[in-house]
Amino acid sequence: MVMTDLDQAEPGTAGLLAPPPLIYAGPLALGLLLQWWQPLWLLPPDLAAPLGITVLLLGLIGVPAILAFRRANTSFKPWTPTTALVTTGPYRFTRNPMYLGLTLLYLGTTFWANAAWPVIFLPLVIAVMHYGVIIREEAHLTQLFGEEYQAYRHRVRRWF
Numbered sequence: 001m002v003m004t005d006l007d008q009a010e011p012g013t014a015g016l017l018a019p020p021p022l023i024y025a026g027p028l029a030l031g032l033l034l035q036w037w038q039p040l041w042l043l044p045p046d047l048a049a050p051l052g053i054t055v056l057l058l059g060l061i062g063v064p065a066i067l068a069f070r071r072a073n074t075s076f077k078p079w080t081p082t083t084a085l086v087t088t089g090p091y092r093f094t095r096n097p098m099y100l101g102l103t104l105l106y107l108g109t110t111f112w113a114n115a116a117w118p119v120i121f122l123p124l125v126i127a128v129m130h131y132g133v134i135i136r137e138e139a140h141l142t143q144l145f146g147e148e149y150q151a152y153r154h155r156v157r158r159w160f
Contacts, residue, residue: 015140017132019079024102027125028109031118040116052112055104062101064089078137085145087152094160095153099129134158 017023034040043051068089069076075083076098090097106125110118141149 015136016079017128017136019077020099020102020129020133023128023133024106024125027121028106028118031110031121032113032115034117035113035115038117041114042116042119043111043114045114048114049112052108052110052114054108055111056108059101059104059106059108061090061104062098065091065097065101078133082141082144085141085149085152087156092156095156095158096134099134100159 042048066076068086068091071088072084072086074086075081094100103122103126106118106122110122138153
């Protein structure tokens with residue numbers, strides 16, 4: 001029998017590569033550090049703060065997503081066991097509003113800091129999220145909720 005990462009995960013979890021906030025925070029911090037060391041401007045200076053603040057505010061989509069999990073009496077932390085399939089609140093429009101929120105917070109911070117370095121790392125962040133988190137979560141949710149999750153997957157887009 002072949003063991004997969006999912007088989008080695010804590011029972012009841014998706015066996016994520018790493019907690020999603022860390023997947024975003026590491027490259028963002030590295031990019032901001034590189035920006036401090038070797039500036040690489042992204043935007044005209046007058047546009048950086050207004051655009052950054054706007055995108056940061058859009059990133060708050062994660063807050064109603066967390067509230068939807070609390071209403072369903074399940075943890076919003078993807079490294080803990082899942083007890084309910086949440087399809088309300090922002091989950092009606094996107095299967096990953098918290099990850100969309102983290103991406104927008106990442107971009108908002110990047111724009112506000114007017115730093116190109118973190119943008120260079122963003123494709124890597126998205127790839128790690130896709131293969132190390134989202135694909136694993138989708139397999140786990142399919143095992144847990146079967147047809148109910150499959151119907152939800154066909155009804156709601158992954159990102160937006």
